[in-house]
Amino acid sequence: MKRILHIGMIVLIMIIGTMAxxxxxxxxxxxxxxxxxxxxxxxxxxxxxxxxxxxxxEQTGIPVDIRAFPFKTMSERGLSATTSKESEFDLITMNESxxxxxxxxxxxxxxxxIDPNFTMDSAFLTYDGLNCWDEEKQYPSVTGEPYxxxxxxxxxxxxYRKDLYDKAGLxxxxxxxxxxxxxxxxxxxxxxxxxxxxxGQKGHMALGWDFYPYLRGFGGDIFKDAPRDFTVVLxxxxxxxxxxxxxxLALNYSPPGVSTVGQSEQIALLAGGQLLQTIVVAGANAQMxxxxxxxxxxxxxxxVVPRPANGVHAxxxxxxxxxxxxxxxxxxxxxAYEFLTWFTSQESQQFFAENGGVPVxxxxxxxxxxxxxxxxxxxxxxxxxxxxxxxxxxxxRIDEVIESRLSEVVSGITTPKExxxxxxxxxxxxxxxxxxx
Amino acid sequence: xxxxxxxxxxxxxxxSLLPLLVLLLVLAMLPLAGLAKMSLSDVRIVSGxxxxxxxxxxxxxxxxxxxxFLQSFRNTxxxxxxxxxxEVSLGLFLSLKxxxxxxxxxxxxxxxxxPFLIPPVVNGTMWKLILNPQFGLLNKGLTALGLPPxxxxxxxxxxxxxxxxxxxxxxxxxxxxxxxxxxxxIPDSIIEAAQIDGxxxxxxxxxxxxxxxxxxxxxxxxxxxxxxxxGFDLFYVLTGGGPGNATEIINxxxxxxxxTQQRMGYGSALSLIxxxxxxxxxxVLQYVVNRRSDAS
Numbered sequence: 243m244k245r246i247l248h249i250g251m252i253v254l255i256m257i258i259g260t261m262a263x264x265x266x267x268x269x270x271x272x273x274x275x276x277x278x279x280x281x282x283x284x285x286x287x288x289x290x291x292x293x294x295x296x297x298x299x300e301q302t303g304i305p306v307d308i309r310a311f312p313f314k315t316m317s318e319r320g321l322s323a324t325t326s327k328e329s330e331f332d333l334i335t336m337n338e339s340x341x342x343x344x345x346x347x348x349x350x351x352x353x354x355x356i357d358p359n360f361t362m363d364s365a366f367l368t369y370d371g372l373n374c375w376d377e378e379k380q381y382p383s384v385t386g387e388p389y390x391x392x393x394x395x396x397x398x399x400x401x402y403r404k405d406l407y408d409k410a411g412l413x414x415x416x417x418x419x420x421x422x423x424x425x426x427x428x429x430x431x432x433x434x435x436x437x438x439x440x441x442g443q444k445g446h447m448a449l450g451w452d453f454y455p456y457l458r459g460f461g462g463d464i465f466k467d468a469p470r471d472f473t474v475v476l477x478x479x480x481x482x483x484x485x486x487x488x489x490x491l492a493l494n495y496s497p498p499g500v501s502t503v504g505q506s507e508q509i510a511l512l513a514g515g516q517l518l519q520t521i522v523v524a525g526a527n528a529q530m531x532x533x534x535x536x537x538x539x540x541x542x543x544x545x546v547v548p549r550p551a552n553g554v555h556a557x558x559x560x561x562x563x564x565x566x567x568x569x570x571x572x573x574x575x576x577x578a579y580e581f582l583t584w585f586t587s588q589e590s591q592q593f594f595a596e597n598g599g600v601p602v603x604x605x606x607x608x609x610x611x612x613x614x615x616x617x618x619x620x621x622x623x624x625x626x627x628x629x630x631x632x633x634x635x636x637x638x639r640i641d642e643v644i645e646s647r648l649s650e651v652v653s654g655i656t657t658p659k660e661x662x663x664x665x666x667x668x669x670x671x672x673x674x675x676x677x678x679x
Numbered sequence: 680x681x682x683x684x685x686x687x688x689x690x691x692x693x694x695s696l697l698p699l700l701v702l703l704l705v706l707a708m709l710p711l712a713g714l715a716k717m718s719l720s721d722v723r724i725v726s727g728x729x730x731x732x733x734x735x736x737x738x739x740x741x742x743x744x745x746x747x748f749l750q751s752f753r754n755t756x757x758x759x760x761x762x763x764x765x766e767v768s769l770g771l772f773l774s775l776k777x778x779x780x781x782x783x784x785x786x787x788x789x790x791x792x793x794p795f796l797i798p799p800v801v802n803g804t805m806w807k808l809i810l811n812p813q814f815g816l817l818n819k820g821l822t823a824l825g826l827p828p829x830x831x832x833x834x835x836x837x838x839x840x841x842x843x844x845x846x847x848x849x850x851x852x853x854x855x856x857x858x859x860x861x862x863x864x865i866p867d868s869i870i871e872a873a874q875i876d877g878x879x880x881x882x883x884x885x886x887x888x889x890x891x892x893x894x895x896x897x898x899x900x901x902x903x904x905x906x907x908x909x910g911f912d913l914f915y916v917l918t919g920g921g922p923g924n925a926t927e928i929i930n931x932x933x934x935x936x937x938x939t940q941q942r943m944g945y946g947s948a949l950s951l952i953x954x955x956x957x958x959x960x961x962x963v964l965q966y967v968v969n970r971r972s973d974a975s
Binding site: 314315317343347349444446503568642646649 | 939942
């Protein structure tokens, strides 16, 4: 009997203790705001995004949960989330080639479905309607319905060592001939520095993305007149001239083993003071002047991507846009929308640029105090030269062909002529299979 | 024993197994059936929902004419064969050496096992840095010795071999451990008897040791072959399939088709072919092992 009483007492104490614990937990718990959960890529501009998100948390009390993935897998995560029953993310980041797929398949919510009064003011840079989907044309266009908002206006800019250019008595390169001349002159005097580095590593929108401004600059293109005519035109003399030039840069001026040089290696070589010049995304600028990250702070200058002597400047956009998944409830959609519109306001974008991000608004670039951000000049100079891959849902298939064949060229496995002939056939087969031709 | 069971007991035996059987069917066969259905369909996403339209064997016919798949398949076979043969041979050599030691066997076993304990992605990243042509440790060493720098992972002739080297480095300790355990089962008396009979080192290895540890050797081979067929992470981290398609294997290609290109019907066909190849390999090896067991 005594034993039963003891056990009863112990059980009673445990019950009271547990209740007290729960009760005190309830009293002390503060109401916590639901976070905005964002799927984004690891990138040179991610630190700036984090800084701005912190500012949002401080201003609104709403936590921002940033989930960063490698660029290659970011779109896959977004697709996986938006094709499941309920998306784990409130906002998904889409690269240029994937936007069309998200819009066409109805995976992101039209912004006017969340806020019927949503409009984009004239200061917004739309990058040829990247964020809008024209249902009739089945193509992103400024005439379409807004489905997302650009969050980082990344474009290619040309990075070069101004100190070495100055010592050699050279001015900022205007043409590719200027670039090659600098390669020869400066590398003779500085044998430890690589004169150039193409982005030779095969990936998703990596090597092909790097090559596209050369192709367009020399007067070539992939399609005759996308989205109206998807006839492949890689069999032209202009395309051959562009790829021959690119192969020369890869095989004769770039570091050995250039097919393992990706964007992060390009940035590391530049910041490490081992590379004279190359094309990289504007978002990498933050690392160049930071003495903690750069061996040559203040020595890197920026300009528009050079052009062929008889060609035009062509600058590939690498803009990332954020959309709100279709498969989340209205409260989550609203929360995501509030964050997105705040993030793209003039004030926020100015703060973003000050932290190394690339603003998506012209008024943020022209704001007072932005003169010190040297890379912005190169961005402004590039605005009339912006070009982009065709934004079609089947682009990843075509991208795979381009990446593989260009990788063979920069590795010296195939000649530019052979690679272009193969790409011509393979891409034609894909567009026919997709019903575009 | 079976004959001694009553009819009721026998029925109970099968009924007891039923829940497990149902669970296996649900967990293994249903996803496979889904994959098979998708492989015969054109799968598209419309308004956030997956739609399938039956296309018969179109995806399978396309596989046979896909040059990237054919190269991936060839690369996979080369990778599996050479990396497994080398790592098992090296594992056997090391296990024999350690087995012959009187002291510090635990130390050597532990050290050799370390690469196996490191996650493959970390291994890949580490080797990517070591083999980096611009600032990698390998080229620094070669340059210090007055030798020309190498670009293993960016040279189509050596890139696959480079990944095999990393694979062997990662798995040799595991093979060593398995085979070392096998060597421990050989009674000393057999070795001593062979020595008394004048058996030399080569004879001892091929006529005594290998036949005695053959079942374990086969287990190591089968396990590693199946595992190597499932290789992905090292390729993904080290080369991404390049240069060109020189290191593209079935798994990296299927991942691109399935996830990046979102061609789920075609990707399912590729997946099923991979599963089929692994199953065939497994049954062939199992058949060989059974025949050897029966013979012995």
